[in-house]
Amino acid sequence: MKHSLSAAGALAVAAMLSACSSHTPPVEAPRPVRMTEIRYDTARESNRYAATVQSRYEVDQAFRVGGKVVQRKVEVGQSVHEGDVIAVLDDADYRLAEEAARQQWQSAATQARQAESDRKRLGNLKADGSVSVSDDERATSGAQTAQAAEEAQARQLELARNRLKYTTLRASRSGVVTAVRFEVGQVVPEGQPVVAIADPGVPEIVVDVPEDQLATFRQAKFKAMLASAPNESFDVTLRELAPQAAAQTRTYRARLKPDGARPLPLGATATLVSDRTMSETPVASLPASALTQSNGQPAVWVVKPAGKEAVGTVELVSVKVHGYRNEDMLVSGPKAGDQVVTAGVQKMAPGLKVALPGSVMAEADNAQQAAR
Incomplete structure (x- = not known):
């Protein structure tokens, strides 16, 4: 009898527990996630290049x-x-060559004078018929030939003198x-070339630009600083950008002039900093890990407060990607101040409850990540 009562009691307790479990399912705790706040600003891109100081006017001279x-x-x-x-x-050989050219010119000049004298004499005799027309023509031609030979030797003498001067x-x-x-x-x-001469009064910053940065380099503004004075920057302006890449490095040589008169030591090492606006419209910077897709279009998971303190739900919001910078992306779309999930986006689902920043669960997750 006692065993029957015990069995009946056990069955009653089990039935009560079963009834309770079917009507009160367990409450799912909010999931801790990493998130960042949307902050809009004008996006800028900066690059640093190793440069040198060279003269704008440098000449390699040779004999x-x-x-x-x-x-x-x-x-x-x-x-x-x-x-x-x-x-x-x-210059011994060049002096000998100059002397030989001078003597040849003197000989040619003497022959030219003689030929001109013969032409004049025959011209006087031609008037009374003592000289035939053919003899007069030969004398004239000979005088012209001798004159041309004299001029040619004079040019040879001039060349010999120039080579001696060189x-x-x-x-x-x-x-x-x-x-x-x-x-x-x-x-x-x-x-x-045996010697190089540079004008130190017109220094320039010279840098080699990679091909993938060539288009943005033209649109940037520049500052430079010397390795000897890294805390003293000065503005420079792009003066020349090579239209063809160097055969060995496949980079493009750029030359930039300092704004205003500024003495720079030739050959010094410098750093060139380029800065440009990537987008005219304000954009927000987010980690690339925050990006997902919605109907084939880029989107992010935005956390919306659910009415309870430190608890929110996620929803998918489309974004426009304006560009990438290192490991971040530049986007627009969400409202300023929205919280965006930056890790584990593949595990998100619409309406999923998450722990907002400052909650106990979020702080515990941050401590766990820091311990790792």
Whole structure:
């Protein structure tokens, strides 16, 4: 009898528990998520480039004739003025050539004078018929030929004198010697650069731009700072951008001039900072992990307060992507101040309850992430 009562009681308790469980399902706790606030601003993009200081006017000078160097008058870093002697070649052979050309010219000049004298004499005799017309024509032709030969030899003499003068190399402009590529006793060929002269009064910032940044580089504003003074920046303006990439580096050489007169040490290392506006309309920066899709269009999960403190629900909001910057994206669409889910977007569903920032569950999740 007692066993029957015990069984009956157990069945009654089980029935009561079953009834309770069917009418009161367990309450799902709000899910902690990472989120960020939508803040609109004008989007700007900045890039930094390694640059050098070079002169806008730099000349590689060479001898216009070849020969053995017998004098060198300059050193690297030395200031020179236009017309100063840089180096001298052995001119013995060029003096001999000049002397030979002079003697040939004198011989041609003598023959021209003789031919002209003969032409005049025959011209006087032609009047009384003592000289035939053909003899007069031959005399005239001979005088003209001799005159042309004299002029040709005069040009050869002038060329010989010029080549003798070219054995002395002079500075074509005032500036600073930045490179010397020869020594006394060296035989240098004609046209080989032997010295470089730069004008320090017109410095420029020179930088090589990668191909993928070429279009935006033209639209940017620039500042530069020297490695010796990294906290002192100055404005520079793009003056020249190469239309063709360098064969070795596949980069485009850009030259920028400082705004205003500013002395810069040639050869110094500099940093160029470019800054441009990416979008005229205000945009918000979000982590790329916040992006999902809705009907094939970009969207994000926005957290809306559900009326209870520290609890909200998520809904899908379409966005317009204006561009990407490193690991972030620039978007517009959600309202300023909205909270956007930035992690685990693939696990979101419309109406899902989440813990808002400042809640106990959100703080616990943040502590757990920090511990990891």
